[in-house]
Amino acid sequence: MTTLDTHWFTEICEEGGSAFSLRIKRKLHEEQSPYQRIEIFETEKFGNLMVIDGFVMLTGRDNFLYHEMMSHPALFTHPDPKRVVIIGGGDCGTLREVLRHDGIEHALQVEIDERVTRISEKFFPELCESNNDPRAEFYFGDGIKWMAEAAPGSVDVVIVDSTDPIGPAKGLFTEAFYRDCFNAMGGHGVLVQQSESPLYHMRILKPMHAAMRAAGFDDTASLFYPQPVYPSGWWTATLAVKGGPAGEFREQAAADKSFETVYYNAGLHRGALAMPEFFRKALED
Numbered sequence: 001m002t003t004l005d006t007h008w009f010t011e012i013c014e015e016g017g018s019a020f021s022l023r024i025k026r027k028l029h030e031e032q033s034p035y036q037r038i039e040i041f042e043t044e045k046f047g048n049l050m051v052i053d054g055f056v057m058l059t060g061r062d063n064f065l066y067h068e069m070m071s072h073p074a075l076f077t078h079p080d081p082k083r084v085v086i087i088g089g090g091d092c093g094t095l096r097e098v099l100r101h102d103g104i105e106h107a108l109q110v111e112i113d114e115r116v117t118r119i120s121e122k123f124f125p126e127l128c129e130s131n132n133d134p135r136a137e138f139y140f141g142d143g144i145k146w147m148a149e150a151a152p153g154s155v156d157v158v159i160v161d162s163t164d165p166i167g168p169a170k171g172l173f174t175e176a177f178y179r180d181c182f183n184a185m186g187g188h189g190v191l192v193q194q195s196e197s198p199l200y201h202m203r204i205l206k207p208m209h210a211a212m213r214a215a216g217f218d219d220t221a222s223l224f225y226p227q228p229v230y231p232s233g234w235w236t237a238t239l240a241v242k243g244g245p246a247g248e249f250r251e252q253a254a255a256d257k258s259f260e261t262v263y264y265n266a267g268l269h270r271g272a273l274a275m276p277e278f279f280r281k282a283l284e285d
């Protein structure tokens, strides 16, 4: 649910009993795609803002937190990632981060709504700056269907950069989808999924860990990081690893990374894996 007066965009989170507002200058774009309502605002201090169906997707100012934590931990957890599939991620920010890794040979973005990508090209050109990289490929269709049909052993890392588990994204939060991801991977594979707020959404996080393990993954771990524009300001990405532990990663390679980041580094990766007590207890109960 959202409210909008002439100066503020507000997203109300009924579940958390809270709201987050951004002071806006003007609305830049609004359309109803075949899948969802997409709006773009120019804010006063957070750059451009994308809203889908009333929910904040990203802002120009702080999306680096989300995009870096959705990509680099998973890529440094896999021993040698070459083939990446991004499910959703239409704004292309995760794709840009993935392509910073020299070892990546192919990164496919499977986004259900082409309009999200076209609008991002216009209003978030910095996120789309790697879209012409020869290693990048775009497929506009349903990620659930795509994964069900993926060839066994054809993917090293799956990144689920989706909207919340409602509407077209609902099936991305199920054991059946995780099993399809597992089967698409070879002997060693890493899945990472945006997994909502640890403070507000344990009803999503706890079954997610259970479903990933039930689907065959050897280990799971959530990464905790700040995300000011999402409900509670505190967010998670959850890793599921086939053929290895989720809490181990190529720490020296992360420390020696050949590209610049704004947030991610090896120490933050290690720290993001530390589990708060309430979270550990909720998973164990």
Ligand code: SAM
Residues within 6 Å of the ligand: 035, 056, 057, 058, 066, 087, 088, 089, 090, 091, 110, 111, 112, 113, 116, 141, 142, 143, 144, 161, 162, 163, 164, 168, 169, 170, 172, 194
């Ligand atoms: N960072 C964002 C967040 O957590 O709020 C997500 C950003 S990205 C814009 C999410 C994308 O997931 C949307 O563009 C949406 O169209 C896409 N999506 C939702 N369900 C999908 C599905 N089943 N297959 C592929 N893409 C999907």
